[in-house]
Amino acid sequence: MVMELVQLYRAFADATRLRILCVLQDGPLCVCHFQTVLAEPQVKISKHLGYLRERGLVVASRRGNWVIYALPPERARSTELEANLACLADCVKTDAEFKRDRARLKKLDVACSPVAGKRDAEAACGCAEAG
Amino acid sequence: MVMELVQLYRAFADATRLRILCVLQDGPLCVCHFQTVLAEPQVKISKHLGYLRERGLVVASRRGNWVIYALPPERARSTELEANLACLADCVKTDAEFKRDRARLKKLDVACSPVAGKRDAEAACGCAEAG
DNA sequence: AAAGCATATTCCGCAAGCGGAATACGCTTT
Protein backbone atom coordinates (compact mmCIF):
# COMPACT_ATOMS: atom_id res chain seq x y z
CA MET A 1 0.00 0.00 0.00
CA VAL A 2 2.85 2.33 0.72
CA MET A 3 4.42 1.26 -2.53
CA GLU A 4 1.43 2.41 -4.55
CA LEU A 5 1.84 5.85 -3.05
CA VAL A 6 5.53 5.81 -3.82
CA GLN A 7 4.74 4.82 -7.41
CA LEU A 8 2.37 7.72 -7.60
CA TYR A 9 4.95 10.19 -6.39
CA ARG A 10 7.49 8.75 -8.80
CA ALA A 11 5.09 9.36 -11.61
CA PHE A 12 4.71 12.95 -10.47
CA ALA A 13 8.46 13.39 -10.20
CA ASP A 14 9.04 14.63 -13.72
CA ALA A 15 8.32 18.03 -15.18
CA THR A 16 6.90 16.76 -18.45
CA ARG A 17 4.56 14.34 -16.71
CA LEU A 18 3.38 17.02 -14.32
CA ARG A 19 2.55 19.21 -17.26
CA ILE A 20 0.73 16.38 -18.98
CA LEU A 21 -1.36 15.66 -15.91
CA CYS A 22 -2.18 19.30 -15.44
CA VAL A 23 -3.31 19.71 -18.99
CA LEU A 24 -5.41 16.57 -18.81
CA GLN A 25 -7.39 17.99 -15.94
CA ASP A 26 -9.01 20.22 -18.52
CA GLY A 27 -10.03 17.27 -20.68
CA PRO A 28 -8.71 14.56 -23.02
CA LEU A 29 -6.09 15.32 -25.58
CA CYS A 30 -4.33 13.51 -28.39
CA VAL A 31 -0.61 13.15 -28.73
CA CYS A 32 -0.14 15.63 -31.51
CA HIS A 33 -1.82 18.27 -29.40
CA PHE A 34 0.41 17.51 -26.50
CA GLN A 35 3.32 18.23 -28.76
CA THR A 36 1.89 21.64 -29.50
CA VAL A 37 0.77 22.47 -25.99
CA LEU A 38 3.93 21.36 -24.24
CA ALA A 39 6.24 22.29 -27.10
CA GLU A 40 8.21 19.10 -26.66
CA PRO A 41 9.38 16.52 -29.23
CA GLN A 42 7.21 13.57 -30.12
CA VAL A 43 9.38 10.89 -28.56
CA LYS A 44 9.45 12.63 -25.24
CA ILE A 45 5.70 13.08 -25.12
CA SER A 46 4.98 9.58 -26.26
CA LYS A 47 7.31 7.99 -23.77
CA HIS A 48 5.93 9.86 -20.84
CA LEU A 49 2.39 9.10 -21.88
CA GLY A 50 3.39 5.46 -22.07
CA TYR A 51 4.87 5.65 -18.63
CA LEU A 52 1.70 7.14 -17.21
CA ARG A 53 -0.49 4.65 -19.06
CA GLU A 54 1.47 1.64 -17.81
CA ARG A 55 0.89 2.82 -14.28
CA GLY A 56 -2.77 3.53 -14.72
CA LEU A 57 -2.57 7.29 -14.35
CA VAL A 58 -4.01 7.88 -17.79
CA VAL A 59 -6.01 5.86 -20.29
CA ALA A 60 -5.62 5.78 -24.03
CA SER A 61 -8.02 5.16 -26.88
CA ARG A 62 -7.34 5.04 -30.55
CA ARG A 63 -9.41 6.94 -33.06
CA GLY A 64 -8.12 6.48 -36.53
CA ASN A 65 -4.61 7.73 -36.71
CA TRP A 66 -4.83 9.56 -33.41
CA VAL A 67 -4.48 8.28 -29.90
CA ILE A 68 -6.41 10.17 -27.31
CA TYR A 69 -5.25 10.28 -23.72
CA ALA A 70 -7.34 11.11 -20.72
CA LEU A 71 -7.39 10.79 -16.99
CA PRO A 72 -9.09 7.57 -15.95
CA PRO A 73 -12.86 7.94 -15.37
CA GLU A 74 -13.46 9.51 -11.99
CA ARG A 75 -14.77 6.36 -10.42
CA ALA A 76 -11.71 4.45 -11.50
CA ARG A 77 -9.30 6.83 -9.80
CA SER A 78 -7.79 5.92 -6.48
CA THR A 79 -8.40 8.37 -3.70
CA GLU A 80 -4.65 8.96 -3.63
CA LEU A 81 -4.57 9.92 -7.27
CA GLU A 82 -7.58 12.13 -6.86
CA ALA A 83 -6.10 13.87 -3.84
CA ASN A 84 -2.75 14.44 -5.45
CA LEU A 85 -4.21 15.68 -8.69
CA ALA A 86 -6.15 18.23 -6.73
CA CYS A 87 -3.07 19.15 -4.76
CA LEU A 88 -1.07 19.48 -7.94
CA ALA A 89 -3.67 21.65 -9.60
CA ASP A 90 -3.55 23.88 -6.58
CA CYS A 91 0.23 24.05 -6.46
CA VAL A 92 0.69 25.07 -10.07
CA LYS A 93 -1.95 27.76 -10.17
CA THR A 94 0.62 30.52 -10.34
CA ASP A 95 3.35 28.72 -12.22
CA ALA A 96 4.59 30.43 -15.36
CA GLU A 97 5.26 27.30 -17.37
CA PHE A 98 1.84 25.85 -16.71
CA LYS A 99 0.27 29.14 -17.61
CA ARG A 100 2.00 29.03 -20.94
CA ASP A 101 0.81 25.47 -21.49
CA ARG A 102 -2.70 26.55 -20.67
CA ALA A 103 -2.52 29.46 -23.02
CA ARG A 104 -1.53 27.18 -25.88
CA LEU A 105 -4.26 24.81 -24.85
CA LYS A 106 -6.84 27.55 -25.05
CA LYS A 107 -5.74 28.41 -28.53
CA LEU A 108 -6.49 24.83 -29.51
CA ASP A 109 -9.85 25.14 -27.83
CA VAL A 110 -10.75 28.08 -29.97
CA ALA A 111 -9.48 26.51 -33.12
CA CYS A 112 -10.90 23.05 -32.59
CA SER A 113 -14.04 23.00 -30.57
CA PRO A 114 -16.95 25.39 -30.76
CA VAL A 115 -18.13 23.99 -27.44
CA ALA A 116 -17.31 26.44 -24.70
CA GLY A 117 -15.52 25.01 -21.72
CA LYS A 118 -14.53 21.36 -21.86
CA ARG A 119 -13.13 20.04 -25.07
CA ASP A 120 -14.59 17.07 -26.85
CA ALA A 121 -12.05 14.42 -27.62
CA GLU A 122 -13.32 13.67 -31.06
CA ALA A 123 -13.73 17.23 -32.10
CA ALA A 124 -10.37 18.10 -30.67
CA CYS A 125 -8.63 15.54 -32.81
CA GLY A 126 -10.51 16.07 -36.00
CA CYS A 127 -8.41 19.10 -36.67
CA ALA A 128 -4.96 18.01 -35.77
CA GLU A 129 -3.36 20.37 -38.19
CA ALA A 130 -5.51 23.40 -37.57
CA GLY A 131 -4.01 26.44 -35.88
CA MET B 1 9.50 26.72 -10.36
CA VAL B 2 8.31 23.50 -11.86
CA MET B 3 11.60 21.95 -10.90
CA GLU B 4 11.03 22.70 -7.22
CA LEU B 5 7.80 20.79 -7.40
CA VAL B 6 9.54 17.94 -9.15
CA GLN B 7 12.20 17.91 -6.46
CA LEU B 8 9.49 17.74 -3.88
CA TYR B 9 7.83 14.77 -5.52
CA ARG B 10 11.18 13.07 -5.88
CA ALA B 11 11.71 13.45 -2.17
CA PHE B 12 8.32 11.88 -1.57
CA ALA B 13 9.06 9.02 -3.93
CA ASP B 14 10.57 6.68 -1.40
CA ALA B 15 8.82 4.59 1.22
CA THR B 16 11.30 5.31 4.00
CA ARG B 17 11.16 9.03 3.42
CA LEU B 18 7.38 9.01 3.35
CA ARG B 19 7.37 7.27 6.69
CA ILE B 20 9.86 9.75 8.08
CA LEU B 21 7.77 12.70 6.97
CA CYS B 22 4.63 11.18 8.36
CA VAL B 23 6.18 10.55 11.73
CA LEU B 24 7.59 14.05 11.85
CA GLN B 25 4.15 15.52 11.51
CA ASP B 26 3.65 14.46 15.10
CA GLY B 27 6.74 16.29 16.27
CA PRO B 28 10.56 16.27 16.21
CA LEU B 29 12.48 13.07 16.64
CA CYS B 30 16.08 12.02 16.96
CA VAL B 31 17.78 9.47 14.76
CA CYS B 32 17.91 6.69 17.28
CA HIS B 33 14.17 6.95 17.71
CA PHE B 34 13.62 6.78 14.00
CA GLN B 35 15.49 3.53 14.04
CA THR B 36 13.05 2.17 16.57
CA VAL B 37 9.92 3.62 15.07
CA LEU B 38 10.65 2.64 11.48
CA ALA B 39 12.53 -0.52 12.39
CA GLU B 40 15.19 0.19 9.82
CA PRO B 41 19.00 0.12 10.05
CA GLN B 42 20.94 3.19 11.05
CA VAL B 43 22.59 3.84 7.69
CA LYS B 44 19.31 3.80 5.88
CA ILE B 45 17.68 6.22 8.26
CA SER B 46 20.65 8.54 8.37
CA LYS B 47 21.00 8.68 4.62
CA HIS B 48 17.36 9.47 4.01
CA LEU B 49 17.39 12.12 6.70
CA GLY B 50 20.43 13.58 5.00
CA TYR B 51 18.63 13.56 1.69
CA LEU B 52 15.67 15.38 3.16
CA ARG B 53 17.85 17.86 5.00
CA GLU B 54 19.85 18.76 1.90
CA ARG B 55 16.64 19.59 0.14
CA GLY B 56 15.19 21.60 2.98
CA LEU B 57 12.36 19.27 3.84
CA VAL B 58 13.60 18.77 7.36
CA VAL B 59 15.91 20.64 9.69
CA ALA B 60 18.45 19.16 12.08
CA SER B 61 19.85 20.32 15.39
CA ARG B 62 22.46 18.70 17.53
CA ARG B 63 21.97 18.18 21.22
CA GLY B 64 24.90 16.39 22.72
CA ASN B 65 25.27 13.04 21.08
CA TRP B 66 21.87 13.16 19.50
CA VAL B 67 20.68 14.87 16.38
CA ILE B 68 17.10 15.92 16.36
CA TYR B 69 15.18 16.20 13.13
CA ALA B 70 12.03 18.18 12.59
CA LEU B 71 9.92 19.66 9.86
CA PRO B 72 11.00 23.22 9.11
CA PRO B 73 9.13 25.83 11.16
CA GLU B 74 5.71 26.42 9.66
CA ARG B 75 6.53 29.84 8.32
CA ALA B 76 9.57 28.46 6.55
CA ARG B 77 7.63 25.84 4.65
CA SER B 78 6.73 26.44 1.05
CA THR B 79 3.05 26.28 0.28
CA GLU B 80 3.81 23.26 -1.90
CA LEU B 81 5.43 21.40 0.94
CA GLU B 82 2.61 22.31 3.25
CA ALA B 83 -0.02 21.18 0.78
CA ASN B 84 1.68 17.93 0.01
CA LEU B 85 2.33 17.11 3.63
CA ALA B 86 -1.34 17.56 4.29
CA CYS B 87 -2.21 15.45 1.29
CA LEU B 88 0.20 12.78 2.42
CA ALA B 89 -1.17 12.72 5.92
CA ASP B 90 -4.60 12.26 4.46
CA CYS B 91 -3.54 9.51 2.08
CA VAL B 92 -1.87 7.36 4.69
CA LYS B 93 -4.58 7.52 7.28
CA THR B 94 -5.60 3.94 6.73
CA ASP B 95 -2.24 2.49 5.77
CA ALA B 96 -1.10 -0.50 7.79
CA GLU B 97 2.60 0.32 7.77
CA PHE B 98 2.08 3.86 8.94
CA LYS B 99 -0.21 2.63 11.66
CA ARG B 100 2.54 0.36 12.90
CA ASP B 101 4.99 3.24 12.86
CA ARG B 102 2.56 5.33 14.80
CA ALA B 103 2.03 2.60 17.34
CA ARG B 104 5.75 2.36 17.98
CA LEU B 105 5.90 6.12 18.17
CA LYS B 106 3.24 6.18 20.82
CA LYS B 107 5.17 3.71 22.89
CA LEU B 108 8.05 6.13 22.87
CA ASP B 109 5.68 8.87 23.90
CA VAL B 110 4.66 6.95 26.95
CA ALA B 111 8.19 5.95 27.83
CA CYS B 112 9.87 9.27 27.16
CA SER B 113 7.61 12.18 27.71
CA PRO B 114 5.15 12.73 30.53
CA VAL B 115 3.67 15.53 28.45
CA ALA B 116 0.46 14.34 26.89
CA GLY B 117 0.12 14.93 23.17
CA LYS B 118 3.08 16.43 21.35
CA ARG B 119 6.53 15.24 22.25
CA ASP B 120 9.23 17.55 23.43
CA ALA B 121 12.44 17.12 21.49
CA GLU B 122 14.70 17.39 24.47
CA ALA B 123 12.71 15.10 26.67
CA ALA B 124 12.29 12.63 23.87
CA CYS B 125 16.02 12.29 23.41
CA GLY B 126 16.99 12.21 27.01
CA CYS B 127 16.00 8.57 27.17
CA ALA B 128 17.34 7.11 24.00
CA GLU B 129 17.78 3.70 25.50
CA ALA B 130 14.56 3.47 27.49
CA GLY B 131 11.86 1.07 26.42
C1' DA C 1 43.83 10.28 26.61
C1' DA C 2 41.15 6.49 25.90
C1' DA C 3 36.95 4.31 25.32
C1' DG C 4 32.11 4.58 24.12
C1' DC C 5 28.03 6.03 21.97
C1' DA C 6 25.17 8.36 18.23
C1' DT C 7 25.43 9.80 13.79
C1' DA C 8 27.42 10.67 9.12
C1' DT C 9 30.10 9.51 5.11
C1' DT C 10 32.45 6.79 1.65
C1' DC C 11 32.76 3.04 -1.41
C1' DC C 12 30.57 -0.27 -4.04
C1' DG C 13 27.40 -2.79 -7.20
C1' DC C 14 22.99 -2.37 -8.97
C1' DA C 15 18.53 -0.89 -10.98
C1' DA C 16 15.46 2.74 -12.79
C1' DG C 17 14.76 6.39 -15.61
C1' DC C 18 15.77 10.26 -18.85
C1' DG C 19 16.58 12.14 -23.66
C1' DG C 20 17.68 11.64 -28.43
C1' DA C 21 18.30 9.18 -32.93
C1' DA C 22 16.73 5.80 -35.61
C1' DT C 23 13.36 2.65 -36.61
C1' DA C 24 9.02 0.07 -36.37
C1' DC C 25 4.03 -0.14 -36.22
C1' DG C 26 -0.94 0.91 -37.41
C1' DC C 27 -4.20 3.22 -39.81
C1' DT C 28 -5.65 5.93 -43.86
C1' DT C 29 -5.40 7.87 -48.26
C1' DT C 30 -4.25 7.64 -53.08
Added chain:
DNA sequence: AAAGCGTATTCCGCTTGCGGAATATGCTTT
Protein backbone atom coordinates in the same frame (compact mmCIF):
# COMPACT_ATOMS: atom_id res chain seq x y z
C1' DA D 1 0.20 -1.84 -53.12
C1' DA D 2 2.43 2.22 -52.16
C1' DA D 3 2.94 6.37 -49.85
C1' DG D 4 1.84 9.24 -45.90
C1' DC D 5 0.74 10.44 -41.38
C1' DG D 6 0.56 9.84 -36.25
C1' DT D 7 2.32 7.20 -32.67
C1' DA D 8 5.22 3.68 -30.26
C1' DT D 9 9.43 1.17 -29.50
C1' DT D 10 14.29 0.04 -29.40
C1' DC D 11 18.95 1.14 -28.65
C1' DC D 12 22.34 3.78 -26.32
C1' DG D 13 24.97 6.64 -23.08
C1' DC D 14 24.23 9.00 -19.05
C1' DT D 15 22.71 10.42 -14.40
C1' DT D 16 20.33 9.60 -10.11
C1' DG D 17 19.37 6.99 -6.37
C1' DC D 18 19.03 2.86 -3.44
C1' DG D 19 21.06 -0.44 0.16
C1' DG D 20 24.77 -2.49 2.75
C1' DA D 21 29.48 -2.88 4.75
C1' DA D 22 33.02 -0.56 6.49
C1' DT D 23 34.80 3.48 8.21
C1' DA D 24 34.97 8.22 9.85
C1' DT D 25 33.34 12.08 12.74
C1' DG D 26 31.78 14.48 17.01
C1' DC D 27 30.47 14.58 21.45
C1' DT D 28 30.70 12.54 26.11
C1' DT D 29 32.10 9.74 29.80
C1' DT D 30 35.60 7.46 32.48
